[in-house]
Amino acid sequence: MSSSSPLQRQIMRICQLHAWYGDLLAQSEIQPHACEISELPLMTSALLEKHYYAQQARQEAGLSVFKTSGTSTGVRKAIYYSEEDDEKYIAAKAESFREWLAATDSAGPNCRPAVIKKALADMGTGHAASTALTIFKQLGWQAESLSFELPIEQHIAKLEAFRPELLYTMPSILDAIVSASGEPHLLGIQKIILVGEIAPPEWQSNIAARFGIEPQDILDTYGSIEIGAIAAYSHELGQYVIDSGIHAEALPAELIDERFEPLQANEAVLVLTSYVRTLFPAIRYVTYDVVRDFRTVTINGKERQCFSCIAKRIGTDLKHGEKISLYDIESVVHQFVHDAELRVKLIQNKLSVHIRSKSLKDEMLVHIQHAIEHKIGDIGLMIQNRILEGISVTRAAENEQLERGAVKSKKIYF
Known part of the structure; x- marks a missing residue:
């Protein structure tokens, strides 16, 4: 070396x-x-x-x-x-967003060039949230932010009043916005950047359709407070x-x-x-x-x-529930319904999948249960070996609160 x-x-x-x-x-x-x-x-x-x-x-x-x-x-x-850490993070993020926007504006016949003048950061606390406005201003955009702790009605009101072309948010907040707004395509959002939680391709496609944009108009980013920016999803690859x-x-x-x-x-x-x-x-x-x-x-x-x-x-407490992938469960459910919000729990060795969706029909529940058991190898094996007692797939009432606090987070609850 x-x-x-x-x-x-x-x-x-x-x-x-x-x-x-x-x-x-x-x-x-x-x-x-x-x-x-x-x-x-x-x-x-x-x-x-x-x-x-x-x-x-x-x-x-x-x-x-x-x-x-x-x-x-x-x-x-x-x-x-350090100041150096922050400067490098902000510069790298700004360049990443700039390259993504340039690529999506020139990719394919269905991609409409987006003129970004306003951007809204609507997310949790942490490093990504604290640097978002600085990144947006470096890109020449009018930038505002919103606390994730506010009721979802205030998120909708802010979007309607500010009318950002670009929204920087978390998947769980986006789920709540889509559910509460009814007609998200009327909000005028042309580009979405995601951070903080899983976003399977099926979910991204369904969300894009609800906003009247293409999947490649969504940039899913992966990072951590320890490292900073780590990776971004390429729809092409x-x-x-x-x-x-x-x-x-x-x-x-x-x-x-x-x-x-x-x-x-x-x-x-x-x-x-x-x-x-x-x-x-x-x-x-x-x-x-x-x-x-x-x-x-x-x-x-x-x-x-x-x-x-x-x-x-996986974690240091070695729960057997960590064999279960929320990514896989979301991917299966979004093959059946395009507007699903999920709450997944593991209680006394039984897996519970609770779904809120306007398009979910009662007869779909048994098919979703069968697909989760048979398409996700780890879950099927855990049931076969009696580590899991079984799966319960139920529907939530339209006005039922799935979240704890203002918005839910995407995780399996134990």
């Missing part, structure tokens, strides 16, 4: 900013100047809790700090961004393409933790090394996200890493 390789430069930078990481390498007799990436320790949640999240509050000038859910000790996680500033690995679950059971043959746990992130030690960071069909492709003459979807997330 060259002494000036991007990996070696990043290792030295991380050692400077996180002294414990240098100590960790020294204890394992790893030479930062002469090691392969596979020799470096995996940045697991246990390692981060011991070193990064337990550190004294950082005091450097210009820091941004984001607090997330607690560690095993009950202490909330503090994740830091049918793949999530990983950002060029990141090196990804797809590792067997049992290599991450020997207690994890093996995944399907085309599945692996995504592990990321960022060459641009500094105030988080993003070297072989274990995301615990399970991706499918990880591979390297050539795009415009350059090799890029990609995967077909994030199937599920």
